[in-house]
Amino acid sequence: MTNSIYKDFIVTPFYKDNVNDQIINEEIKIKNIPFFYESNQILVNKSTNIPNECDEIIKEMINEWKEESEHISNYFKQRNRKLASEPMIRGLANFISILTWINGQMLLNLNNLLLELNKLKIKPINLDERISFVLNQPDHYHSFIQLSGLYTELEKLYYKQKITSSR
DSSP: OOOGGGGOOOTTTOOOOOGSOOOOOOOOSSOOOOTHHHHHHHHHHOOOOTTTTTHHHHHHHHHHHHEEEEEEEEHHHOHHHHHHHHHHHHHHHHHHEEEEHHTTTOOOOTTTTTHHTTTOOSOOOTTHHHHHHHHHTSSSSHHHHHHHHHHHHHHHHHHHHHHTTOO
16 A cells, blocks of 8 residues: 555654554545555656645545544544544644645655644644644544644635635
8 A cells, every 4th residue: 555655755653664553444534545645646647736636635635534533532532542543644644735735835755844834824823833742642632632623723724715815
């Protein structure tokens, strides 16, 4: 599966060193694996531009998060951090993708991720601290709360950006 992902995206926490250690949860609503669309652009389309259909993908990612967050919440209520981990990581990767795309950029690697995200013009408040927390502990309940809040803010920023760019 990881051979369809560009090598510069295969880093922790998005991909583990030992693929056999990863739990495959068939119930996950977030269908794409971390940074699939960026990898597809780079490896298949030989492009460093954001996908042409990014608006549809963004809406799909936001809807998948809303649906998935209910399941993640239940995993944490059951104190099952292992089951919560994979959808949290996928949700985090999608959040990063959406964030860069609404800024008209495509992520090409995860080197200096926090520095690159901090340079973005359109972003949620206190992004650096909040995303660092989630990156370091994606299987914690408080990370879920942070990521949910980040998605809520990002959705508002996305629609605000769509309205202002259409004028």
